[in-house]
Amino acid sequence: MHDIRAIRAEPQAFDAGMARRGLSPQSEMILALDASRRATLSLLQEKQAKRNELSRDIGRAKREGVDTASLELTAVTLRSEMELLQGQADQADADIKAALESLPNLLADDVPEGADETANLQLKVWGEVPRFDFAPRQHFELGEALGMMDFAAAAKLAGARFTVLRGALARMERALGQFMIDLHTAEHGYEEMIVPTLVNDAAVYGTSQLPKFAEDLFRTTDGRWLIPTAEVPLTNMAAGEITPEARLPWRMTALTDCFRSEAGSAGRDTRGMLRQHQFRKVEMVSITTPEQSAEEHERMTRAAETVLERLGLPYRRMLLCAGDTGFGATKTFDLEVWLPGQEAWREISSCSNMRDFQARRMNARTRGADGKSAGFAHTLNGSGLAVGRTLIAVMENCQQPDGTIRVPEALRPYMGGVDVIAAA
Incomplete structure (x- = not known):
């Protein structure tokens, strides 16, 4: 606002x-x-x-x-x-x-001009793109061959854009979420939260999904909304509150199911589990003073990058251009992971500084040491990471010639010591 x-x-x-x-x-x-x-x-x-x-x-x-x-x-x-x-x-x-x-946030001065993603600016690349001596397969080919990724069963239960995971792949997705949460809480100072996945109109309005993006959401018959990301309940923890500056930055994280209608994505990523109606994601949210938000944006993005580095997944950081920056953001860094099966970089995290755009909508204020209101807070959010997409990246980057999947070392404690996923 x-x-x-x-x-x-x-x-x-x-x-x-x-x-x-x-x-x-x-x-x-x-x-x-x-x-x-x-x-x-x-x-x-x-x-x-x-x-x-x-x-x-x-x-x-x-x-x-x-x-x-x-x-x-x-x-x-x-x-x-x-x-x-x-x-x-x-x-x-x-x-x-x-x-x-109805109007989007003003952009930061250093956001590059451009109409679409082709004008996004690559800031860094980490890791080496793997080279295979065999033709790498896509995740759905690997998962189906292992008998652990079942799209037909999901379609029978719910329709298109759903997936059933079985056995070791199901455990790996669970392991990834736990690994990310443990990393963000133990090393990055985020407070773990368990939050509702059903929220009211005010919460979705506060984070600017309503009224403009209602068609992207699922609504229940009693008027609640299924969250598209934990950004909604986490950020709204500050709604209507006056938070003392001494408490800021206030960092929160949650692993939740997320739900999106994928309106407007017909024909895109129809194979596999890259674009789903239901998926799991670890979200990071920070509430800051205006003076802290730029530095917090960098810190948050590094936290997401650390997940990829610990898993050994090659990625690049992109600064989104004016035409590709989301409605509520003033500046966004996207992290894109390399997917060998697609031979393409795909988004796996988006970290955005909203400045006071959301705080004005939800009346989230700060209070200075003198006890007086210091104005509106700044809010930031980022994926740390999208769990399903990380599973895809691990499968494709860690695939072996026989179709088995090497388990990254960081995940092995969460996998009971299993170091390779093979068909039963």
């Missing part, structure tokens, strides 16, 4: 920010609504002052025994006029809110 006061102060700068997002100038429309609202409120205050004066006149007339019928008729008319003005002011408030909540 944007600050209307900032738009009033620098409308041209706001329009320049929207232009980087590929949008036409917005300030004139917003400020016209704002001016109409302020004029209506000014007139309403004038009417209120007249009503107060009229009330005093009626009281004085009654004490003096003077007929008040005419004054009371004027009061009725005045009250009707005020009710009409209040309705107009409320509608203006709603119109301004609707306009502001």
Whole structure:
């Protein structure tokens, strides 16, 4: 959500920010609504002052025994006029809110220009892309050959974009989630949380999925929403709160099931488990002061990178361009892992600084050492990592000529010492 006061102060700068997002100038429309609202409120205050004066006149007339019928008729008319003005002011408030909540966050100055992912900037590459002396297979080929990845059974149970994992692959996915959580809590200072996977309208609105991205979500018959990521419940822990600065950065992590409708992805990644309606993910969320968020963004991204490094998976860090940066983010680093079966880099983590965009929507504030409110907090979120995609990356990077999967050393304690996954 944007600050209307900032738009009033620098409308041209706001329009320049929207232009980087590929949008036409917005300030004139917003400020016209704002001016109409302020004029209506000014007139309403004038009417209120007249009503107060009229009330005093009626009281004085009654004490003096003077007929008040005419004054009371004027009061009725005045009250009707005020009710009409209040309705107009409320509608203006709603119109301004609707306009502001439909607009994306302003981008950081160092976000590169560009219309789509082809303009994203590669910042680093870690590890060596594996070279095989055989034709590497994709994860679904490996999983089906092992008898541990069953798409037909999943389709029978739930339809397309679901997977049933069996045996050692099921255990490896569980192991990956536990490994990530242990790493983030023990070494990176995140507090582990168990959070609801069903949330209300306010929570999904606060993290900016509503109203713009409702079609990407699943909604229950009682009006709750299945979370697309634990970002929603974790970030909303700060909603409506005034958090002391001494507690910040407030770092939280959770391993949850996530649910996405994948609206608009028809025909993309239809084979395998790369793009699913239901998947598991370890999410990292930080609540910070404005001064801390840039440094925290780097720290969070390094935490996600550490997972990949411990697993020995080659990856690259990308700085997303203007056209590829998400609606609520001011700046995003994507981590892309190499998938030998596809011979392609694929996203496995996205770490974003939202600055105060979400905090304004959910009224998440900070309090300074002097006990006074220091304004809105900054919020950040990142995948640490998407568990299913990490399973895919391990399978494809650690595959062997006979179709078995070498278990990364970091996972072996979670796998009961098993070092190779083979067909039973």
